[in-house]
Amino acid sequence: MSWRFVSLPPQDGYHMITSFVAVAEYVTKGGKDTFLVFSVKEPFVNVGVHQEVWLEVDLEYTKKMKIPVVRRDLGGGTVVITQGEHDYFLVLRQEEAPSDPKALYEKFLTPVVNVLKDYGLNASLRDQDIVVNGKKISGNGAMTHGKAVVIAGNILMNVDTELMSKCIKVPSEKFRDKLAKDMSEWITSLERELGYVPPREELDKKLKESFENSLGIKFEEARLTPEEIERWEQLSNEKKKEEWIFYKDNRHPELKTERCVKISSAVVVCHFDYKARKLVRLTTKFVNKRLHEVSISGDFFVMSPQGFVEKLEDRLSGVPPDKIPEVIDLTFNEMKPVIFGFTADDLKKAFQEIINKPEVQEVI
Structure with a gap:
């Protein structure tokens, strides 16, 4: 050949x-x-x-x-x-x-x-x-x-x-x-x-x-x-x-925190680094007992399909905390991503770590 x-x-x-x-x-x-x-x-x-x-x-x-x-x-x-x-x-x-x-x-x-x-x-x-x-x-x-x-x-x-x-x-x-x-x-x-x-x-x-x-x-x-x-x-x-270089940042312009910050009795913005096989960074915003917005970033590799992370972020928007694992499983089962660095279970554990934080518990 x-x-x-x-x-x-x-x-x-x-x-x-x-x-x-x-x-x-x-x-x-x-x-x-x-x-x-x-x-x-x-x-x-x-x-x-x-x-x-x-x-x-x-x-x-x-x-x-x-x-x-x-x-x-x-x-x-x-x-x-x-x-x-x-x-x-x-x-x-x-x-x-x-x-x-x-x-x-x-x-x-x-x-x-x-x-x-x-x-x-x-x-x-x-x-x-x-x-x-x-x-x-x-x-x-x-x-x-x-x-x-x-x-x-x-x-x-x-x-x-x-x-x-x-x-x-x-x-x-x-x-x-x-x-x-x-x-x-x-x-x-x-x-x-x-x-x-x-x-x-x-x-x-x-x-x-x-x-x-x-x-x-x-x-x-x-x-x-x-x-x-x-x-x-x-x-x-x-x-x-610049719209390409900073596309991930601009996709979530309000999610800029490296810790948990309670903004009001109904709003909290929280960041968490979860070490799976690779690093997964979650930055979340909970509003009125729902996951209002999430940014999933890190040094993992998604070989296919293109746009999987963005699609998952969109599907998680507006979801109650107890439904997050279900949405993750449904999206993984439907899109069948090939990922090197983390699994669906890793992602569910990372979200649970955020949900368990005192600042988040106070608003959900």
């Missing part, structure tokens, strides 16, 4: 997070499976599609330093992308990809693990991340687009934990110092592990060989088609618009 191997020049954040969408549309129309590799021109903050920017990013710092904040179409957490990573995207026909996320990652990330092992590193797959001696060296995610599946990932060549910690929103400077220290302890890089940074061309050569051997495919050097490039430019321009 023949795949395209496309090596692109360094890109800005908006082009990076739309490259694989343009290619997914090409694959959907019958184009060849494609492996993209490239790096970025300058640092940017990359926010997951299900996250609220105000909860995740230190906007005061990013604006001051003119660091772009970019929202991708892919789930997962907020990351700071720098020139110190080597990025790759696999775009393939949906029928060739396992429907189970764990099996998907195992099949298509094992070749990357093998590349790191070839450098003599103790690399292994942990969920969708690749770790060396327990420290993350590669973050990955997946999504469906049209009739294509995208696996996005990177290999950290070197890391700037100080910059990363300054871009992330934290409760205090003391916490920021701790965050930077923690990042140094649970993130690593080729430079740290090997004592040098391998050339990107060498990495590409090893990746090609490993994927060909593991998947039984053959790469052909290729370029994006004119149609892909035209669509890519269109998509990158759309991602620069």
